[in-house]
Amino acid sequence: MNRLAALLLSMIMTLMLLAPAAGWVESEAAPAAPDAAKQFEALRQKGILDGVEDGSAGLHRQMTRAELSAVLVRLLKLKPRSSAPSYEDTGSHWAHEQGYIEAVTASKLMEGVASRQFDPDGKVTLEQLAATLVRALGLPAETDPQLTGKVSGWAAGFVATARNAKLLSEHPDYTQAATRDILTMALTAADARLAVPALSAGPAGD
Incomplete structure (x- = not known):
């Protein structure tokens, strides 16, 4: 009986030692969620975005x-x-x-x-945001867009290009109003592309 108890105790201790390592590997592999608050602050420092009336980022407000x-x-x-x-x-x-x-x-x-x-x-809709950023970067609108979300006919090519360029994530309805957190992440991606000439045709002319 004592030998069985000792064996069980040994197995439990072994599992306890292995568990943290397994958990660490899993957390390292999981992708980090975009931090819109940090991205907003970076864009505010560049003078691209500013806060709302109370000085906060207002990330859940519409634009x-x-x-x-x-x-x-x-x-x-x-x-x-x-x-x-x-x-x-x-x-x-x-x-x-x-x-x-x-x-x-x-x-x-x-x-x-x-x-x-x-x-x-x-209010700015997701598809309007996509169209303006695609134009701003000088990217061509997709001629044969493949989308699953609801989108207006005129905007489908712009939304597809914005998705492919990682300016927007996938949404079920692109006719809905865009919130400032979505705008922040889209602007961060656009700003990064503008910093690398090969990724855009350059900003539209003045």
Whole structure:
């Protein structure tokens, strides 16, 4: 009986010694989740992103089209354009007054949602984000996109290119509004590609 107990004790001790090693290997192999907060801070240091009203990153908030126009100008170092508004709904908007909307319009990065309507306070959708970043990087839109999520016909090629370029992860519905954490990770990927000329055709012209 004593020999059996000693044998069981030896087996238990052996398993306890092996368990930490096995757990360490498994945790090392698991991919780390993207840290949007750290990426946001890096982009804030570069002057590309800024916080919301209370100074926080606001990563779970949605992004407006006016805010995206400002981000694109900073990302690509475009010159803000102070000119007569191209749209009927932007004349007194801060993004027009600071030259962001006209800059992205002239660079063909963003366009109106209807005739002479920019909808500056409208929410940016995932497919709109994909289209603007693909244009910003000078990448060609896929001509035969293979996607599983819901996407508008006009945006399918842009979304497929954004997915292949790792600007966006897979989503079930690309017509949904993009949150600032998704924008942060997409901008980080775009900024990295802009730093390597071979990965993009360069930013759109001013």
